[in-house]
Amino acid sequence: MDEHNEILAALVGQPNSGKSTVFNYLTGLHQTVANYPGVTVVKKSGHYHDGKRHIEVVDLPGTYSLTSYSQEERVTRDFLLLERPEVVVIVIDASNLRRHLYFVFQLLELQIPLVICLNMMDIAHRRGFSIDIAELEKVLGVPVIPANGRTGEGLEELRRQINIISAKHDHESPVTWKVNYGALEPLIEEFDKILSQKEPLVQDFPTRWLAVKLLENDREARRIIQHHTHDKDWEPLLESCVKKVEDYEKQSGDSPRKTIASSRNTLAETIEKQTVQRTFVPHRNSDTLDLILCHPFLGLISVAAVMFITFQLAFNLADGWTWFPWINEAGVFEWNTPLGVVDSIFSIWIPALLDSCFHLPEGDLHSLIYDGVIAGIGGVLTFVPTIFFIFLFISILEQSGYIARVVVVLDRLMRFFGLHGQSILPMILGGGIVGGCALPAVMATRSMREQRERILTIMVVPLMNCGAKVPVFALLISAFFLEYQGLILAAIILISWTIALIVASVLGKLFIGGEPSPLVIELPTYQVPGLRDMLFTAGLQSWWFVKKAGTIILAVNVFLWVLMYYPRPADPNTDAATQLANSYAAQMGRVFEPASQYAGFDWRDNVALIGGFAAKEVIVSTMATMYGIETENENDEEDNENSTNETEIENDINGIGSVDKPEEENILKEPVDVQGKGLTMELEEIKTDNLDIQGKRLAIRLRAEAGWTPLKAFVFILFVMIYNPCLATCAVIWRETGHIKYMLMTMAYTNGLAFLVAVMVYQLALFLTGHL
Amino acid sequence: MIANIDSPTPEIAFRSEKVDYLCHFSEGQSGTIVDLILEPELQGRLMGMGLFTGTRFRVLQGGNASKTKPSSRPILLAIGNTRIAIGHSIASKILVEK
Known part of the structure; x- marks a missing residue:
């Protein structure tokens, strides 16, 4: 391709100027996201073709000026000066012309080839503004394109101007423009x-x-x-x-x-x-709305309500409500959840397809492909529905202008702990009310402009109780705290928030440094979000996750499979528990036992926790294997040894003593001590959804185990709550911050703190009860 | 005018009784910005948002006229068509005139 057919265009503008919408329109799905070298500022770039020309568009960070004080400003200015783009498009808000012209002058002084995209013309008209475009072009000496990014109006003309300016740039100097100082x-x-x-x-x-x-x-x-x-x-x-x-x-x-x-x-x-x-000055309803949404008390209620609804809708659409049409393995039409569909594809359809095509014999290769690769890819893709819906709703909150109001309402509270008002959204998405997902929560920090607070938020989000931790909590609560379910769940929420806020405060002071950024935020005009842009953003975020984080997660999953699968036993009939007991993972579990025993954990617990590095969901299934739940189904004789004891416990747990009903219906049916609506819902989930039959059997087995006590169960809950985020989240922390050090710091402090808290609570309780 | 940027409450020789810090303005009150006694980064950002010496504004929310116990709530300002929320720590370093 001819050199002159490769065009570099930069998109600049102040925050809330609609720059991202214009960028999405210009580049479509051809976008990539990375970090600028050495900083945590996100670099978005994309491309499109105009005839033979390949136009690379870089969406520079939104800044209010071109001084060199903030990372965003430096990145923007360095890019314009050093990369020398052939065209610079500045997106400005037509309804706020004076303020944006202040920024335009700074770009004109740089003597760069400039095109002005006069965005949000619809809002300007609604507010009674009439702009003389020809006069503006004459005064500024550069093309001015009136546009509406949300509808795409004027953006084809913008493309045409980019083409014209870039062609001129080959042989003409840009306009020299001066401000009289x-x-x-x-x-x-x-x-x-x-x-x-x-x-x-x-x-x-x-x-x-x-x-x-x-x-x-x-x-x-x-x-x-x-x-x-x-x-x-x-x-x-x-x-x-x-x-x-x-x-x-x-x-x-x-x-x-x-x-x-x-x-x-x-x-x-x-x-x-x-x-x-x-021509006229309309009444501004948004000021009246702000009186409620930014009010210290009413605003808090609004935030709580909006977050709760957003959270419920996103997670229920992904994995709660069965609304997605699907053909199940029996070939029968059914309604499923999107996550259920992905799970079904990777756990049933693909293995079945491979079986019918290749007839692979049982063995190393079979296990690698089925348990390592397919399970790994499935594990990555099961996050996609959740990421999609979370970003769909975040996009609604951002585009509507509500996020800025959340920052205003919560800033004082969060600032006390070194965080930012906007930190609340990722923390809730990460499981602030139990049952979110840390991975999209970390990605959701992208909208935070203050880098210090963004990094702090990323580092404490894993302390929230994501959905993958819930089965572990449900298992141990069912086994040991059945009468205090509500209390324990409330304690879990309270403890995780307390730890997260304290950790944020300490990390901010000791490791991240700097002062919390003072609150200065523009409250954008309320807008009805554009459906196209919302779907586009959600789709792109999901795709980026699959493309970038997915590869790392897959590699780590295969590595963990190796740890748990090898060395292979000499006898091919060896049961799963015995094989796992001799695996490299088990050997690692035994290595940690001398230390972990101070928290009450033996090597089997350690193996389960090592499995949890890949994903917290693995903990319960690994424990089931380690405590022989899988073997139990196959070996009745062994099962009989504990059967009397376990039946008594099962009846005790059920609280109804019936053995006539199927086990899934009987187990855990004790009436719930209601603590509030939110908790009741969570308890309902724990009772019915979060423990499968294997988990329920495991709960019974753990209660029968000599080493397991309510104290150990509570300490185990604390450990799981705090320790290492799943590796998918680690990979995303690395990618989002642009530095491996933040991922390593998060891993180091979470594991260190989890161990410290577990040992302290365990030893203190033993001491107080006279068992030490 | 003598201003010490590092001090949390800069020592200012007020030009008139009408000049005060923004944090002491109450809801509904209008004024003009006299000076931004802030570090360059914040000054730059505020100017980029349209807050210059001489800019007219109106306090929409969060203001408190009490000098003995001023509100620590963020202050919502209307500057033309722009709405800006400013934390109390910054509002206490912006000199304004009624």
Whole structure:
């Protein structure tokens, strides 16, 4: 392909300007997400074709200005200066022209080929604004395209302009545009003259822009000058600049930075008056709505209600309500959950298909393909329905403008622990009310602009009680705390939140550093979210998860399969429990036993916990294998040894003593001590959904085991609550933060803290009860 | 005007009795921004949001005129068509005129 057919276009704009919607329209599904090197700022890029031309579009982070103080600003400015895109599209809010012009001027001063996308024209019209586009183009000297990103109106014209500008850029210089900075002009001209004599600086950067930046005391501008001049003659230049800035401040009583900002604002005001007419001023209903949604008390109730509804809808649509049409393994039409469908594909359909095509004999290869690869891919894809629906609802909350209101309401509370008002959403999605998923919750932090708080939130989200931990809790509550189910569940929620908030506070102070960002947030206009954009965002997030995190998760699943499958026993008839007892995983379990015994865990518990590294769902099934529940079905003689004891316990657990009903219906039917509506629902789930028959048998077996006591069960719950996030979440933490160190830090502190808490609680309880 | 940026409550020689910190404004009150006594990053961000010296605003919510026990709630400002929420720590460093 010809070099000139490869076009690099950058998309810039202030937050809430509708930049992402424009980006989605331009690039469609051809998008990738990564991190800029060395920072946690997300880099979104995509491409489209225009005839023979391949246009690469980079969606730069939303910023309010082009100073160099925040990561986003530095990333944006460095990209524009160093990558030299052929076209820069600035997306601005037509209903807020003056404010956005302030940003436009900063880009014009960079002398880059610019196109203005005047977005949200529909809102501007609704607010009574009439904009003279031709006059605006004339004044600014660059193309201005009126558009509505949500409907796509004007965006084809934007594509056409990108093509025109990029073609011009091959042989024409972009427009030179100046803001008059009044009293500072002599100084700017003086520095501009000096800088324009410096090679190779003059070839790479607009010297007037650098002169203005020097007067603004911009660190990056000073660095550019130091790095792009041949000798040390930058030293007297910078010294002279400092002195002249001081002199100016003494004379005028104000800093050059304020003078520069004020000049830009005045010019923006002038251009607005020249190009915008307001025909009417409509009543603003959003202010009335904000009185409720941002109110300290009513706002909290709204947040709780919205979060609860969002959470319920997302998880029920993914794996609660059977609404998805499906043909089951018997060839009969049924309604299933999307997650059930994925599970059915990987646990039934694909193995059946492989069986019928290849007839693989039982053995290593069979187990690798069925238990390692297919189960691994299935494990990855079962997250997809949840991710899709969670992001669908997050997209609704973001596009509607509600997320900013949540930040305002919760900021004071969350800030106390070093977090951000927006941290609440990922924490609830991660299982703040028991039963979420940490993986999409970590991904949901993308909308947080403050990097410090974002990293802290990512690191504490795994402490919430995701849906995969619930079967473990259900198992142990059923076995040991049947009479106190509500109390224990409430304690689990309370303890996990307490630990998460304390950990956030400690990590923020000791490891992440920096001060919590003060609250400054724009409350965007309320809007009805666009269906196309919502579905698009949810679909893309799901795809990125499969493409990026999925590969890592699959590899780790296969590795864990190796640990639990090898070495193979000499006797092929060896049962699963014996095989697992001799596996590498079991050997690791025994290695940890000298330490874990202080928390009351033996090697079998350790093996289950090691399995939980892959996914917490594995803990119960591994324990079932370790405690011989699978063998029990096959070996009645062995079963009989404990049968009397277990029947008594089973009756005890059932509370009704009946053996006539099927076991699934009998077990755990004791009336629930209702603590509140939320808890009742959770308890209902625990009783009916979260323990399968194997889990119920295991609950009975654990209660009969000598080593298992209510104390050990409680400590085990605490350990599972805190210890290592599942490896899928680890992979996403790495990808989202752009640094392996945050993943390692999360793994280190969760495991360390889990062990510490477990040992302390276990030993303290033994001491207090006189058993130590 | 003498301002010490590092101090939580900058020592300001007020030009008139009308000048006060934004955190002392109450709901419904309007004013003009006199000065942003903030570190450059925050100054830059606020200016990008449209808060300049001379900008007119109205407090929509969260204000509290009490100087002895000011509210620590975020303050919601209306600046033209823009709505901005500002934390109390920043509002206590923005000088405004009634």
